[in-house]
Amino acid sequence: MAIYDYRATTIDGADRALSDLKGQVVLVVNVASKCGFTPQYTGLEALYRKYRDRRFTVLGFPCDQFGHQEPGNEAEISQFCSVTYEVTFPLFAKVEVNGAGAHPLWQYLKTAKPGILGTEKIKWNFTKFLVGKDGEVIKRYAPNDVPEDIDRDVAAALGA
Numbered sequence: 001m002a003i004y005d006y007r008a009t010t011i012d013g014a015d016r017a018l019s020d021l022k023g024q025v026v027l028v029v030n031v032a033s034k035c036g037f038t039p040q041y042t043g044l045e046a047l048y049r050k051y052r053d054r055r056f057t058v059l060g061f062p063c064d065q066f067g068h069q070e071p072g073n074e075a076e077i078s079q080f081c082s083v084t085y086e087v088t089f090p091l092f093a094k095v096e097v098n099g100a101g102a103h104p105l106w107q108y109l110k111t112a113k114p115g116i117l118g119t120e121k122i123k124w125n126f127t128k129f130l131v132g133k134d135g136e137v138i139k140r141y142a143p144n145d146v147p148e149d150i151d152r153d154v155a156a157a158l159g160a
Contacts, residue, residue: 001112002135003028006105008061011078011091018105024055025157026131027150028109030097030122031060032069033080037126041085043147047154048089054158055133058089061106063097066125070094097122113140132157 003026004019027047032038048058062077064070072080074093081087095103097110098121109129110120128141130153138157141150 001108003105003108003131003137004135006108008059008095008103008105009093011062011074011093013074013093016090016092021057022135023133024057025051025133025154026056027058027147027154028105028129028131029058029060030063030095030106030125030127031081031091032063032066032125033072033077035066035069035125037124037143038069040126040147041081041087045085045087045089047147047151050151051154051158052089056154056158060087060089060091061097061103062091062094063122063125064094065096065098065122069125097127109137109140112137115140115142130154130157 004022006018008016010016029044044058062070078091081091095106097106113129114120124143126143130138132138139153
């Protein structure tokens with residue numbers, strides 16, 4: 001299995017095959033607009049802009065499973081991200097990352113790289129997964145791991 005085996009709905013409602021990311025390094029993040037970690041959008045966007053021409057992307061998946069910190073609909077989320085943080089990396093429709101309703105991509109990510117002590121559950125918003133050019137998960141990052149600290153791993157995955 002790899003992320004290429006999944007599809008997801010974009011924030012605009014289009015169906016997207018993640019197979020179109022083949023050969024890219026990808027950072028997959030569950031995001032929220034009203035979270036203490038929300039300012040990480042700035043770092044995620046900076047990382048995206050720094051490496052996007054080298055076949056790197058960030059995929060943001062809004063999630064409202066943690067403290068109701070993503071209460072808006074897709075249009076509101078999109079506008080917030082665009083206006084407040086000038087986000088240009090791809091955003092997707094709201095998903096669940098835990099429980100029976102967890103999106104299949106997130107089920108895969110959690111199984112591929114469990115957290116501390118082998119726990120698969122996502123603990124909070126802004127959990128991140130770095131995926132290599134082969135579609136396999138390289139590393140899982142905690143919500144408090146800021147994008148600036150992930151830069152070195154992204155560069156290594158790109159072959160810098």
